[in-house]
Amino acid sequence: MTSTLDYAWHAWVTVPGEGRAFAYGTVTVPVSFCWDRVTREVAAWLGSQGATGRLDDIHLILAPNAGRTD
Numbered sequence: 001m002t003s004t005l006d007y008a009w010h011a012w013v014t015v016p017g018e019g020r021a022f023a024y025g026t027v028t029v030p031v032s033f034c035w036d037r038v039t040r041e042v043a044a045w046l047g048s049q050g051a052t053g054r055l056d057d058i059h060l061i062l063a064p065n066a067g068r069t070d
Helices: 035-048
Strands: 004-015 019-030 058-062
Touching (some): 004 035, 019 035, 035 058
Antiparallel strands (some): 004 019, 004 058
16 A cells, blocks of 8 residues: 555635635645645646646645545
8 A cells, every 4th residue: 555645735826717716625645745746736736627826826734634534
């Protein structure tokens, strides 16, 4: 089993046709991912949802078990 870490994140982003919006969520990544890689993963997901923003606007919080439902 791969060891993972959970992060909570939040960011101010721009949504086309809507303007600025506050986005938040959780992400579970392998422990081998550095802080910058986690930030880029969140940014890529936001981009795939149509939102744009700056990497500096994404804030991560180490949150053990944030993504767990069990």
